[in-house]
Amino acid sequence: MNDVKDMASSTEALPGSMGASVEPHGSLASLVRPPEADGGGGSGSRAARSLAGLLLPVHGALRRFWYFWYPAARCPVPRPRAGQVGGRMGLLLQSFRRSPALHLGAFLVAMVGLGAILVPLLTPYGVDQIIPGARLQPPSLVHPFGTDALGRDMLTRVAYGAHLAAWTALLAVGISLACGLVLGSLAGYYSGWIDQLLSRGMDGWLALPGALVAVIIVARLGASLDNLILALGIMGVPAFYRMVRNTTLGARRMPYAEAAVALGATDARVMWRHVFPNILSPLVVLTTMRLGTVLLTGSSLSFIGLGAQPPAPEWGALLAAGRNHVDTAWWLALFPGLAVTATVVGLNLLGDGLRDLLDPMGARHGGWSEG
């Protein structure tokens, strides 16, 4: 991670410099290159290698995404030095060491996602099913996360809570993204009074603590998951607006954009062809970070009862209920808390890693890209 930062701050900060450890897309040469002798577990143990094996498809997907948007990033692969593991595995390990955040984050998120998908398929219990006589059971083989005060299986509830979390976070960030994108590009592209008006408004918006705004919205509309999502979405607009606006402002004044305008391109075309690709990477990073923030804020509001309604197993609500039994049934508060923390940590790390990967400079859009 630190090597990346150093490379980023050097004068030669081409996007492709990160690609030094990644193979060119579709090159057959790597496949026919004889595997280097593995120095008896050189850079890692067997465990690390099996871990890497799990991560391979993720890594592959990220690579394809990267190359699709930045075809110029392909660079020749350096020959593996002595003592290093060669081949695709070795390159993966190298990339992991360079950017552990990205891989760790993706791993955590993938684990949570896997749990969210697999557990509901495999569990014999319903999410609301009250099992008679099974009140407040500690974790066991039958109930790996224990049961709650009404006798419902906690593992199932936490897994369904992940569904709710994903739904809430994605939808809320989607709303922020859409509004911020539209408003920000308008403000950045046209400048003038639109920019002044909107920026003033957003400043004012930021001056109120976001949580208070969410409370007002939810109190007005009634406590429900949908209203919570709306409130969280509205809360997040300024962050996206600012980032899009700053980037658009800069990109619009680039020579290539000016040239396109001089040649008679319509506003839409200039925006799509010349401005938009600049927004993309910081947008991805900001979205990932925002997902984590929204998850935390959403669970805080559910904690005080403003979010999903019972019996919805939203993580914040589960934590609130678990608090009532903190001496006698510690598992009720532990597992939802771990779930929230793991997901947010994963998302933040993923965002960090993506930022290092996609947007190492960060200066173009005004620095700190977090909302």
Added chain:
Amino acid sequence: MGYYLIRRLSGALITVLVVSFLAYVALTFAPGDAAEALIGENASADQIAALRSQMRLDLPLWQRYWEYISSALIHGDLGRSLVSGRGVGELLAERLPSTVLLALVSMAMATIVGLGVGLLAASRPGSKLDLAATAGTVLGLALPPYWVAMLLVMLFSLHLRWLPVFGSGTPAHLVLPSVTLAMPGAATVARLIRASVLEVKGSDFVRTALAKGLSPRRTLILHVLPNSLIPALTALGLNLSYLVGGAFVVETIFAWPGLGRLTVQAIFDRDVPVVMGAVLVVVPICLSVSLLVDLLHAALDPRVRHHAL
């Protein structure tokens, strides 16, 4: 500089007006009004209607807002709470000192710890220390504050009996709430400081300064630190707005008599004057902090000083 200030202050005034109007609209469209919330269960429709006209809740929206904002800004009269009848100014004045105390202590803690951890991590990038610090900051941002509060209370108040569970009054009461609130701020500051210090130390002007023979100590103080602090300052400024008005979950858990709790309770009671009063207090505080941060930014960075001001 003068023109800049005038522009900022007039912009701030407009922002305050816009925000207060939006808040007023949002509040008064809430289902159920203060008259119903007040009388409660056992009242007849006539009683509620009578109370409503007594509270002047049956006037149109524009009129109510105009009456309110003109008396608030011109006469300094923030009205009376619809629930308790006490002056809003008095209510806010009761809560403000403890809120400010908690906010300042949290921010100080966040700054000190964040600076320390960030600088330590930046001093040995790539080492185990750096890894530990980074892991710490990642956790600090990801742990839900109410969960942390719960765990802290369990450990320090119930198990070790070192600190009180709730309330305010002594410095001991201040520790747990401010630690809970400072955690995300400290983590953010640490990350920002680390990133910007690393970035700055590799930049040309630092290299030039050292090459010119400036001692490392002076380089640190004159060049590296001022440039590194800027993003952290902005983050701290944003943090303050959260601490003053949005920390109601922590205030509820620790029974801290703060502004956030008062505001949230008033929102649920549909006590519009109190919420509006809180908005009219919190927004100018945050705007002035933002102005202060920008001025500090200018003080630290001559480029900004010449361009923006």
Added chain:
Amino acid sequence: MRAADRTVCGGTWWSMFERVAALLMMAAVVAGCATSQPTQPLSNTARPGESGGTLTRAMTAEPTSLDPQGAANSGLNLVLPYLFDTLVTRTRDGRFVGHLAESWQASADGRSIDFKLRSGVRFHDGTPLNAAAVAFTFDRFKKIGDKSPIAANIKEISRVEAVDDLTVRFSFDKPTATLWSTLAMPYAGILSPKAVEAAGDGFGSRPVGTGPFKMGEWQRGVGITLVRNPDYSWGPAEVDNKGPVKLDKLVFKVIPDANTQFSALQSGEVDVIFITEPTFLDRVKANSNLRLEPINLDSLIYLGYNCAKPPFDDVKVRQGLSHAVNKAEIVKTALGGFGIEAGTPLPPSLLGYDQSLSSFGQSYDPARVKALLSEAGFTQTSDGGWQKDGRKLSGRLLTSTRAPNDAIATVLQSQFKAVGVPVEIQQLDSAAVMKATTEGAFDLLLWRYDWNDPDALNIYLSSGRIRQTNRVFYSNAKVDALLKQAAEEMDQPKRASLYQDAQKIILAEAPWQPLYYPIEGMVLSSRVKGVKVGSLGRMLVNDVTVAGN
């Protein structure tokens, strides 16, 4: 990378960094240590021995004013009984006995009642309690007491006048049997006229009554401190110590979060809390320093139907759904056993309660559900649901965010699901629920009432109160007539039988399915001795002492 640093920066720069960083970390640690004081005793209870110490109690919501005649919120009736006394009080078994009034005499036509006051009673400001003060209190109530929960009952009193120094006459247009319940409410506490006139609007912050405690300090947002009234010598019937209380101080601390209250009790920072959710029961049992005193309230939690909205306007649908409710399961699962199954709309402590009436209601019987729904014209579909005229039978259950409503609602939902009726839960805060019910925007309602008089049936189920306190839109002329008659019937047995007749009809027509009578739990630290429980769940502290550490 590090090699590069060395050539550029020399060796000493990083140690400089480290020094600065270490300094800051040390500063943080020192600051942290300085503010935590490890060995302070945290309990509020001060001295052991003769003086009874300080009793600290947690309260969830702070009252906005301590004026008994103002708007009520949950904090108000916690504090009022210690500052003000009432003319009559209700004992725990439901009888009305005199407190400030020694005796009373009704006139022949029932239109006026003379109360004879106890002599020698003084207000906290030294002025004597006399008939003029009582008359002043109720005149003031009629003038400014619109926001009070008992405002409607006060309006039924047409005149209050002082006959002589210690005799007060209450006059009415028509006889009212609810007078004693009204006078026993803490809102009907007697105020000192001198103090009211002196304080004006500020009386709510400086209340003066005849109670066993005087007003001490009120730190807004933090707590209220009451101090002993040394001149007190007129304790109520149920306590042993009729003189001044043994406690020095009674402190109410504002702690809005239930968990924090419990933690504070465990750590010794408060001595008594009241729990309404059963979720804490396990923790109380696990802690040997705490003991639980269950308190039965004059309350009922019920499931109501919107009788104006199809298909719930059909009595067969209501009866059918009511048969699907398993009250034993609710009490066991959602309440942990902390409640009494209810078969009638009146709780056991009120006049007119009759256990045998529950046979008129709907007990748990899933077979009857099918039969009744079929009679109502519904047919069962292949997935177990019910439909009629193409419309599926389902409903929205509205309730407030107050615990343990979510647990009860969840259990109800699963019980209805078991008979094929999907129910969606909607939790709003109380004000929004009340608004929604007046507009009829619900199908099922999980709600409660707390009232100390069987006139509650009139308040909550008579057609005259539809869109106000009758939230279920129930209307039955015969019930209205019975309840009106009972409100004016002064003969107790006759009154009881009128309420029983009304309950028979109500239970048969099922606008409500009574669920349970709540039990409130008073959890005390073992240091507290001598607590007695009065009616309305009031904690009587006249005999209490709190042992110091």
